[in-house]
Amino acid sequence: MKVTDPDGGIHFHWKKTPKEGWTLSLEKAPEFQHCFIFSYLYGGRNSKEKRRGAFKSKREGYALFKASHVLDVKFNSSHDDFCFFDARVKASMTRNKMYRTKVSQNKTGEVVAAQCTYKAGGNGYCKHVGALLYAILDFSECGLGQIPPNTSCTERPQQWHKPTQRTSKVPVLFKDILMIKHDYDAD
Numbered sequence: 001m002k003v004t005d006p007d008g009g010i011h012f013h014w015k016k017t018p019k020e021g022w023t024l025s026l027e028k029a030p031e032f033q034h035c036f037i038f039s040y041l042y043g044g045r046n047s048k049e050k051r052r053g054a055f056k057s058k059r060e061g062y063a064l065f066k067a068s069h070v071l072d073v074k075f076n077s078s079h080d081d082f083c084f085f086d087a088r089v090k091a092s093m094t095r096n097k098m099y100r101t102k103v104s105q106n107k108t109g110e111v112v113a114a115q116c117t118y119k120a121g122g123n124g125y126c127k128h129v130g131a132l133l134y135a136i137l138d139f140s141e142c143g144l145g146q147i148p149p150n151t152s153c154t155e156r157p158q159q160w161h162k163p164t165q166r167t168s169k170v171p172v173l174f175k176d177i178l179m180i181k182h183d184y185d186a187d
């Protein structure tokens with residue numbers, strides 16, 4: 001019989017969360033990919049029924065991110081094997097309550113674990129985690145060197161690390177931004 005940690009190692013994992021070294025700098029943040037969001041939200045669920053919730057967390061998390069519900073994001077890369085994002089996420093479109101949400105990644109950017117103070121939040125697979133993951137994707141896709149005060153990309157088009165070819169003042173759709181290929185080595 002294989003002996004496994006009853007909580008999947010998550011509590012052990014979070015003990016590694018650094019106390020020091022939290023920063024707004026994204027210089028050491030790994031490149032993040034859209035597929036990491038789904039592979040985390042979907043892959044950690046052990047039944048078909050629960051897996052349906054992955055689509056919901058992804059969709060609703062994206063909506064929360066777009067509505068600038070992800071606040072006070074901080075990054076930490078001081079651990080040898082993992083890096084961490086920590087944020088406050090406004091609970092929903094209608095409620096003002098805030099939840100504390102954490103994500104940890106390995107050094108290639110894949111999500112290892114996530115946590116949310118929302119108790120019914122499905123063990124780190126809730127929409128607030130989804131929202132933070134979209135913020136992390138946004139930072140990476142926009143090539144930001146620093147976490148901005150407002151985490152919704154469309155509301156800070158002038159703060160992009162690297163200017164795009166766009167000349168019009170027409171609002172840019174997030175799905176279009178995802179298509180822009182940045183040259184990360186050019187900085």
Ligand SMILES: [Zn+2]
Binds near residue numbers: 099117118127
């Ligand atoms: Zn949550």
